[in-house]
Amino acid sequence: MYHLVFQACLAAAPAQCGQILLPAADSPDRAECLAGAGARVRDWLAARPDLSGGDPDCRANADLPALPLEEIAPGIWVTWGAEAQMEEVADGHIANLGVVLGRDGVAVIDAGVSRAQGQALHVAIRRITDLPVAHLVLTHMHPDHALGAEVMAEAGARIHAHHALPDALAARAEGYLDALARLYDPGEWIGTRVVMPDALVRDRARIGLGDRDLTLRAWPTAHTDNDLTVMVEDARVFFAGDLLFSGLTPVVDGSLLGWLDWLRGDPAAGAALIVPGHGRADADWTRLSDPQRRLLKALAEAARDAVAQGLPLSRAVPVIVDRLNPLKDGWHAFGETMARNATAAYTELEWE
Ligand SMILES: [Zn+2]
Structure with missing residues (x-):
């Protein structure tokens, strides 16, 4: 090729x-x-x-240049993001991206942070198949997942996303592109443009690849207001997007209470393997989701107490972060992310 x-x-x-x-x-x-x-x-x-x-x-x-792809189940490949924040790496390649190969074509799950990463994903896909890249699914609007999408669109992919993604992405597009230019060398971001999805998911949607189907599911506000998951039906591989973090501290950019609701349900029911947006895959829902659930639950409790004590936001944030500190083991970038999360949690719970 x-x-x-x-x-x-x-x-x-x-x-x-x-x-x-x-x-x-x-x-x-x-x-x-x-x-x-x-x-x-x-x-x-x-x-x-x-x-x-x-x-x-x-x-x-x-x-x-090609991204490394690992086959995690027959015909299902993942490139693993660095377990770091965007600021800590030279190229922004921090999100997990998926590739699902079917009889008639390929579906890609998230496209990376930039045109350069989208291109390197495309080159990697062409090392495993010549079949058309028919679909790109965006799990949410965050830049590390969404900004490589134009490459897949140019390759012929139809882009699927949560119905709330276009508004969320449009509102943040300029800031996301400015951040790329601020953080990385031009070689990493030149030509990157924001593209909008072709197909919006309100509740559920199905993508067919000939011999296998993907079920897309749009969720109420949790990590963001436009979270979407993907289940590869035959293999029972579940792509959670950033509704699940492992290793990297989860970021609350939607609703903490909504996210706890999502975690309380059984959103990955029947999954044989669960791929988080950041961190390694796991076959076991409880093992993968429990640390995040504990952390977010503790965050909600600490924020609630700070509100109940009448602490103003500026004083509440360090108090909340301090209280969560015993849970920091195993979470990268805990302090910075938790300070942001404490602000988000306080603001959400203040009006509870
Ligand atoms: Zn995210």
Whole structure:
């Protein structure tokens, strides 16, 4: 397989460049990939006046950067994110991303933090199959999961998301893109754009890949107001998105009480393997979810007590974090994330 690539640079800062891959030009034949490459690149750049482009080339799949994919069940692959916050890594690759291979095509679950990560995921997928990437499912709007989506759209994928995702993503898009530019080298984010889903899920939806089905489920507000999970029905592999964290401290960006409600239910019922948004997969729901449930429950209790004592927010936050400190073992970035969570929890529970 050959991929069309070229160097793109910021029109305003021509020394700041990164590599762009246009998946629509993929071909098993280099000459075929090169035919029309110039026109493809021109068209792509025409819609992006902030970028200038170099000469197109077609490179062999093996010569391009690819994310490592691990097969966790037959035809189901995951690239594991670094167990870190976005600020702590050079490329923002912190979320777990999934690839499900069926008879007729591929479904991708989350697309990564940037165009560069989406491209590296695309190259990795092309190492395991030539089947079309038919679907991309976004588990929620957070940048580490959603900003690589345009690559999958250009590859032909239909994008599925929770019905509340478009509003949430649109409201934060500018801030997310600014954060990428602030945190990383241009090579990591050049060409990254926010794209909106094609299909919105209100309750449940089903995606067929010929010989296997995926059930998508949209949830009430929990981690965010647009959380969506994916069950691969035949293999009983459950992708929880960021409704489950392991190792990295969970971030409350929706509703703490809603999240506790979700955890109290049995959302992964029948799952043989559960893949969290961050951290390693586990076959056992209780083992995977208990530490997070304990932590969020303690957060709610501490926030409730702070409100009951009449502490103002500024004094409540350190008191809440202090009280949760004995639970910090095994949670990365506990202090910073818990300070943010304490603010969110206090604000939510203040009006209970
Ligand atoms: Zn998230």
